[in-house]
Structures are given as structure tokens and as C-alpha cells.
Amino acid sequence: xxxxxxxxxxxxxGAKMKFFFLLLCSISMVFSSNYSKVxxxxxxxxxxxxxxxxxxKIHRIQNTNNKLGGEYTKRYHPDKLxxxxxxxxxxxxxxxxxxxxxIENKNKHSIDSVxxxxxxxxxxxxxxxxxxxxIPLSLIEDKHKLDKICILLDINQESxxxxxxxxxxxxxxxxxxxxxxxxxxxxxxTKIYYYRGGIQMWKILGLTTVSPxxxxxxxx
Numbered sequence: 001x002x003x004x005x006x007x008x009x010x011x012x013x014g015a016k017m018k019f020f021f022l023l024l025c026s027i028s029m030v031f032s033s034n035y036s037k038v039x040x041x042x043x044x045x046x047x048x049x050x051x052x053x054x055x056x057k058i059h060r061i062q063n064t065n066n067k068l069g070g071e072y073t074k075r076y077h078p079d080k081l082x083x084x085x086x087x088x089x090x091x092x093x094x095x096x097x098x099x100x101x102x103i104e105n106k107n108k109h110s111i112d113s114v115x116x117x118x119x120x121x122x123x124x125x126x127x128x129x130x131x132x133x134x135i136p137l138s139l140i141e142d143k144h145k146l147d148k149i150c151i152l153l154d155i156n157q158e159s160x161x162x163x164x165x166x167x168x169x170x171x172x173x174x175x176x177x178x179x180x181x182x183x184x185x186x187x188x189x190t191k192i193y194y195y196r197g198g199i200q201m202w203k204i205l206g207l208t209t210v211s212p213x214x215x216x217x218x219x220x
Contacts, residue, residue, distance in 0.1 A: 035059045038206065041097060047104045049131045051210050056130045058100065061206035072169070072200040080171035083196060087176055090189035094164070096205060099195050102164060103131055113162040114153065118178045119199070127209040129166065129202055137167075137174045140181050150185050164193040169200030 035045040038060045046059035085093050094102075099115075106113050117124050117132040124134035140146040153161045167174035175194055183189065203209065 035062060037062045038064065040100065040207075044100070047100050049103045049106075051130045051132075056208065056210060058103070058130055058208045066206065068204060068206075070203065072203050077171045081173070083170050083173055083176065085196065087179055087194050088183075088189060091179065091192045091194055093194045093196050095195070095197060096202065096207070099129075099164060102193075106131070113164070115164045116166070117199075118165055118167050118174050123168075123199075125211070127199075127211050129199065130208060130210050132166075137178050140178065146181065146185060150182075150187065153187070155185065155187055160188050160191045162191050162193065164195055166195040166198045166202075169198035170196055171200075172198060 035057075039045050040047070040060060046057045048055060048057055050056070087093065102113065103115065106115075115129065115132040117128045117134050118137050119128075119134070120136055120138070121134060124132075124136075128134070135149060140149060153163065165175045165178055167178075175198075179192060179194070182192065199209070
């Protein structure tokens with residue numbers, strides 16, 4: 001397992017935080033060739049974000065002989081149904097490029113948005129997509145806790161935070177259930193986005209994941 005990490009990067013708030021983050025991104029361009037063997041897109045080799053106050057570089061596994069492993073490539077789920085592309089006509093479904101753009105813009109421009117991993121806490125603690133917070137489906141099934149979360153996310157139609165939700169993958173309906181609960185609480189549909197591929201597709205594509213002790217994982 002290769003470990004890639006930028007240590008001790010704790011930006012301050014406001015303009016100073018944005019300045020140092022952009023400076024870090026600019027300096028890192030010098031080393032971009034290290035991640036150009038396997039690119040994310042024709043023009044993007046990696047994306048910087050922050051997780052738990054530290055910077056992390058999201059990129060694909062550079063070893064072209066890498067063999068995918070782990071539960072997300074080995075487990076079959078015959079008891080699960082494949083989810084549709086569209087959950088709701090007013091809710092946008094996105095893929096990896098859109099999610100990476102969201103992550104990058106959120107950090108560069110301090111956009112008031114949240115990436116939410118709706119899986120169980122133990123799954124989140126094992127590994128997740130960089131910058132994601134954990135709000136398990138089971139948590140919002142408690143009305144009292146749901147009300148608190150909606151207050152934190154600001155349920156107001158105009159000022160509500162943009163949220164991107166993901167779960168295990170295309171065979172999981174946890175995000176669907178999560179959205180149903182949020183819509184019943186009058187969370188604005190236009191502020192909700194669905195990453196259908198989930199952690200399964202993220203890992204299959206060899207993209208960086210992070211664990212609680214903030215090591216980034218490159219072997220999937």
C-alpha cells in the first residue's frame with residue numbers, strides 16, 4: 001500500500017486560507033508528471049482537497065499492473081436491485097468528473113456545499129472519499145436528529161447548502177431512502193445531487209480514498 005500525504009497543512013479562515021490553498025496547488029504543478037501516467041481526464045491528473053483539516057491529493061492509481069481487490073470488487077449482491085439513473089426529475093445525478101469538479105471548486109472558492117457519505121459509521125471509518133462527512137441513513141431516521149441536521153445544513157430554500165450524497169454503489173438504495181426523508185422535511189430538491197457510482201465505482205476507477213487516521217489508500 002503506497003501512502004501519499006501532505007502533512008501539517010492547516011489553513012486559516014477567509015482569504016488567507018484561500019491564498020495558501022491556491023499556493024499549494026500552484027507549487028504542486030511542478031510535480032504533476034508524477035501523476036500523468038494514469039490521468040483522471042485528458043487535462044486533469046489530480047485534484048487537491050482537504051480532509052479533516054489537512055490537504056490530500058486525489059488521483060488514480062499509477063501502477064498500470066494494479067489488480068483491484070477488496071469487498072467492492074469481490075462481493076456479489078443478488079439480493080440488491082440496480083438503482084435507476086434518475087431518483088427524482090429535480091435532483092441531478094452526477095458521475096466522477098462532476099464530483100471531482102465539485103470537490104475542487106468547493107475548496108478553491110469556499111463554496112458552501114457538503115459531500116455526504118450515507119453509509120454506516122464503521123464503513124466510513126474504514127475508508128471514504130476525501131472531504132466527505134458521514135451522516136448515516138440510520139441517523140436521520142431519528143426525527144430529533146434529523147431536525148438538528150437540517151438546521152446545520154440550513155433548510156431554507158435559498159440558503160440551503162448544496163449536498164452531494166453517495167452510498168455503496170449502484171446496487172444500494174440508501175441514498176434513495178435518504179433523499180425521501182430529506183424531501184419530506186422540505187429540503188430543496190435543486191440543492192441535492194446524487195453520485196450514483198458510490199464508493200464502489202470510485203474504488204474501481206482507482207481513485208484516492210482516505211481512512212480516519214488520514215492515510216490515503218492507493219491499493220484497492
